[in-house]
Amino acid sequence: MNTASISDAAVPGDDVALELCALHRVYQLKRGLFRAPGEIKAVNNVSLRIQKGETLGLVGESGCGKSTLAKMLLGLLAPTSGNVLVNGKEIDPGHRKALARSIQPIFQDPYSSLNPRRTVADIVGVPLRLHQVGTAAEQRKRVREMLDLVGMPERTHSQYPNQLSGGQRQRVAIARALVLRPDILICDEPTSALDVSVQAQILNLLLDLKAEFGLTYLFISHDLGVVEHLVDRVAVMHQGAIVELGTREQIFARPEHAYTRMLLASALTPEPGLGIPDIDRDLPVALA
Ligand SMILES: Nc1ncnc2c1ncn2[C@@H]1O[C@H](COP(=O)(O)OP(=O)(O)O)[C@@H](O)[C@H]1O
Numbered sequence: 174m175n176t177a178s179i180s181d182a183a184v185p186g187d188d189v190a191l192e193l194c195a196l197h198r199v200y201q202l203k204r205g206l207f208r209a210p211g212e213i214k215a216v217n218n219v220s221l222r223i224q225k226g227e228t229l230g231l232v233g234e235s236g237c238g239k240s241t242l243a244k245m246l247l248g249l250l251a252p253t254s255g256n257v258l259v260n261g262k263e264i265d266p267g268h269r270k271a272l273a274r275s276i277q278p279i280f281q282d283p284y285s286s287l288n289p290r291r292t293v294a295d296i297v298g299v300p301l302r303l304h305q306v307g308t309a310a311e312q313r314k315r316v317r318e319m320l321d322l323v324g325m326p327e328r329t330h331s332q333y334p335n336q337l338s339g340g341q342r343q344r345v346a347i348a349r350a351l352v353l354r355p356d357i358l359i360c361d362e363p364t365s366a367l368d369v370s371v372q373a374q375i376l377n378l379l380l381d382l383k384a385e386f387g388l389t390y391l392f393i394s395h396d397l398g399v400v401e402h403l404v405d406r407v408a409v410m411h412q413g414a415i416v417e418l419g420t421r422e423q424i425f426a427r428p429e430h431a432y433t434r435m436l437l438a439s440a441l442t443p444e445p446g447l448g449i450p451d452i453d454r455d456l457p458v459a460l461a
């Protein structure tokens with residue numbers, strides 16, 4: 174099997190929400206005290222199509238290139254080569270504002286992604302103000318509705334992020350991501366920083382919202398177990414490339430690639446954030 178060029182050309186083209194064509198991203202490494210200059214092929218020839226309404230899981234261990242891929246889909250990072258089509262149109266990282274109405278991220282760390290000086294209602298209202306959607310009264314109404322949908326009670330709307338639990342913060346991040354009514358959500362390890370008991374609540378919320386809004390998800394996780402109940406198909410990523418792509422049933426019941434089998438067998442998956450620098454912290458946290 175030629176692992177570097179797996180693609181899913183069999184998916185019909187009409188209903189494609191997100192298309193990645195031969196995406197590559199190389200990071201140049203500067204010389205360090207103990208390091209020769211060099212480069213990392215973080216994403217190496219990835220082609221994928223996600224159909225409208227589909228949930229595609231992207232799974233692989235920490236450092237395999239998942240977040241780099243996510244950032245290119247969001248227009249936050251330019252590909253070294255290749256391109257991304259959102260609803261059939263090639264994205265232009267120079268025009269993130271237009272892109273923000275179609276595709277939004279939810280990142281791992283709800284602690285660093287919310288502005289500590291704004292109230293919950295303010296945070297969720299920012300995209301509406303930036304995009305000048307409706308009057309001020311309509312914006313307040315839409316913010317209340319969104320916060321209600323994600324399960325944030327009225328009394329929390331005037332609170333600040335440091336008064337909220339991790340799960341509540343992630344609910345606010347989800348409300349902010351959905352307030353412009355995008356079609357596609359890129360969820361990059363959205364529950365990895367949360368307590369196990371809270372993870373299931375957030376996953377269930379994401380499932381409910383998908384049904385409510387007819388969303389398309391790319392759901393990224395280092396843990397195959399997390400995606401099992403959410404996804405229609407799974408792409409397995411290893412060292413920057415997709416090594417296996419299949420339906421949930423195929424990947425979990427009849428994995429073909431040795432790496433997929435290893436991921437399935439490993440009970441202890443590495444925790445992101447443990448000893449691995451969290452590069453996501455420096456990134457813009459929402460598209461606006
Ligand atoms: N800004 C950067 N500069 C240099 N190397 C980077 C940068 N961001 C990520 N990398 C490297 O690229 C590889 C893929 O990282 P990343 O996309 O964060 O993987 P994942 O999200 O799967 O953990 C890793 O080897 C990581 O160290």
Ligand SMILES: [Mg+2]
Nearest residue numbers: 239240241362
């Ligand atoms: Mg990552």
